[in-house]
Amino acid sequence: MPNYLYVFRGGMPPASPQQMQQQMQKWADWIQQLTKSGNFKAGEPLERGGKVLSGKKKLVTDGPYAEAKDLVGGYLLVGAKSIDDAVELARGCPVFEMDGSVEVRAIQEMSM
Amino acid sequence: MLAALTRILGMQNLALAEDVVQDVLCRALEVWKYHAPPDDPPAWLLKAARNRAIDLIRAERTRRQFAPDLQLGSEWTLAPTVTALFGESEIEDDLLRMMFSCCSPNLAPQAQMALVLKLLCGFGTGEIAAALLTTEAAVEKQLARGKRALMRAGALYQVEGRAQIEKRLEAVQHALYLLFSEGYHGSRELVRAELCVEAMRLCFLLTEHQACKTPRTFALAALMCFHASRLEGRAAGDGTLLLLGEQDRSRWDRRLIQRGFDLLDRSAEGEQINEYHLEAGIASEHCAAPSLRETNWQRIVQLYDLLLALRPSPVVALNRAIAIGEARGPEEALAALPPELPGYPFLAAAAGRFHQLAGRQAEAARCFTRARALARNRAEERLFDSLIHKASEHP
Numbered sequence: 001m002p003n004y005l006y007v008f009r010g011g012m013p014p015a016s017p018q019q020m021q022q023q024m025q026k027w028a029d030w031i032q033q034l035t036k037s038g039n040f041k042a043g044e045p046l047e048r049g050g051k052v053l054s055g056k057k058k059l060v061t062d063g064p065y066a067e068a069k070d071l072v073g074g075y076l077l078v079g080a081k082s083i084d085d086a087v088e089l090a091r092g093c094p095v096f097e098m099d100g101s102v103e104v105r106a107i108q109e110m111s112m
Numbered sequence: 113m114l115a116a117l118t119r120i121l122g123m124q125n126l127a128l129a130e131d132v133v134q135d136v137l138c139r140a141l142e143v144w145k146y147h148a149p150p151d152d153p154p155a156w157l158l159k160a161a162r163n164r165a166i167d168l169i170r171a172e173r174t175r176r177q178f179a180p181d182l183q184l185g186s187e188w189t190l191a192p193t194v195t196a197l198f199g200e201s202e203i204e205d206d207l208l209r210m211m212f213s214c215c216s217p218n219l220a221p222q223a224q225m226a227l228v229l230k231l232l233c234g235f236g237t238g239e240i241a242a243a244l245l246t247t248e249a250a251v252e253k254q255l256a257r258g259k260r261a262l263m264r265a266g267a268l269y270q271v272e273g274r275a276q277i278e279k280r281l282e283a284v285q286h287a288l289y290l291l292f293s294e295g296y297h298g299s300r301e302l303v304r305a306e307l308c309v310e311a312m313r314l315c316f317l318l319t320e321h322q323a324c325k326t327p328r329t330f331a332l333a334a335l336m337c338f339h340a341s342r343l344e345g346r347a348a349g350d351g352t353l354l355l356l357g358e359q360d361r362s363r364w365d366r367r368l369i370q371r372g373f374d375l376l377d378r379s380a381e382g383e384q385i386n387e388y389h390l391e392a393g394i395a396s397e398h399c400a401a402p403s404l405r406e407t408n409w410q411r412i413v414q415l416y417d418l419l420l421a422l423r424p425s426p427v428v429a430l431n432r433a434i435a436i437g438e439a440r441g442p443e444e445a446l447a448a449l450p451p452e453l454p455g456y457p458f459l460a461a462a463a464g465r466f467h468q469l470a471g472r473q474a475e476a477a478r479c480f481t482r483a484r485a486l487a488r489n490r491a492e493e494r495l496f497d498s499l500i501h502k503a504s505e506h507p
Contacts, residue, residue, distance in 0.1 A: 024191065027189075031186065042185070044187045
């Protein structure tokens with residue numbers, strides 16, 4: 001079964017601690033489902049801020065300061081039969097309720 | 113708390129779970145020394161334990177295997193999963209599962225009881241030794257062996273489906289029964305009365321669980337209520353044991369007796385009658401009687417007949433003989449006594465009482481002296497001393 005990466009972008013920050021808890025629970029439930037169906041491999045949520053290294057000089061800057069809707073909020077590695085299957089599975093993701101998006105990318109299997 | 117932690121960290125990490133509990137308690141004492149204790153200490157402790165468990169899993173998850181069926185590998189699910197398992201009903205379930213795990217058929221009843229006291233009731237080694245009338249070294253050994261067996265099991269016992277758990281449920285009931293009896297038949301020292309309280313608490317947990325609330329469980333709970341209602345009245349102010357006839361029945365706990373009758377009603381469904389039904393029935397007759405003389409001894413003898421047929425034992429035979437004594441007089445009672453009961457003082461004591469009723473004081477005093485030699489604690493010694501004294505006073 002090939003592997004696919006979900007990249008989650010955007011999503012409104014929670015308005016209250018209760019809302020945050022509800023959101024966390026939704027994510028947990030969804031991933032629980034993916035685990036039961038045998039699709040879940042790995043993945044973590046990401047903090048908002050970080051550092052970016054760029055250029056030949058490996059310049060370090062604070063960031064990324066992308067627009068909220070483009071900011072990566074987390075990733076997931078899943079196994080699926082095909083990209084269509086992976087897309088189908090991604091439909092259950094709670095990020096859509098928060099106006100976010102999921103990018104589905106196949107893991108490239110390198111052959112040498 | 114320990115049961116929940118063991119569920120999350122996995123049974124193979126039982127020792128680690130115990131460390132976490134210890135840690136959390138120590139931290140609490142330290143913090144509460146300098147800051148006012150929180151409004152709800154148990155909730156505070158659970159929260160601290162939950163956080164400690166999450167930290168531990170984060171730090172150790174590459175090195176150790178935790179509960180394999182739980183979602184602990186990713187931050188997406190770690191905190192919600194652990195938090196959910198610290199919810200009230202989950203904790204009760206884990207307590208039950210731990211109880212069932214402790215009552216493994218590979219362990220002797222004494223070891224099962226030691227484990228229950230240690231892992232479910234939070235008793236220290238010294239307290240367990242005092243409660244089970246053994247030495248700390250022996251308890252230590254039993255616990256170490258028992259914990260190794262638990263850790264080998266890998267996961268808590270699954271308490272699901274009446275048919276699947278039937279055998280193990282019987283073992284759990286028996287362990288609770290023994291625990292209660294240890295507390296009830298010992299003297300009135302604090303730690304021993306506590307055994308009864310703990311046994312009842314765990315038994316009531318059984319009565320609330322879908323798969324565990326069998327007629328047997330209700331009968332056992334009823335039995336405990338009837339006996340416990342008389343705990344307060346069983347000893348005089350100085351700790352001397354009082355015989356049934358000497359007890360002030362107004363000191364018996366009416367609320368517990370009522371609860372016992374309610375439970376006995378609920379135990380009455382189903383075809384099978386079991387030893388807990390019979391024992392609860394006997395205890396209920398005592399509780400319902402306004403005095404020793406007005407007790408329905410005929411009925412009690414009948415119940416003992418059934419009990420003896422179902423579970424023959426010298427102790428049951430002895431109790432039956434005592435009931436016969438009340439119902440039909442001392443000579444028949446003497447004939448009904450079992451031949452011997454090693455290490456148990458109340459056979460000789462009962463014989464003494466029957467001789468006394470038959471007017472043979474000297475013979476009675478001899479019996480009480482034999483009983484005195486077998487006494488197992490100070491309260492029993494005092495009881496027999498006073499009986500010897502009385503028997504020798506009126507030759």
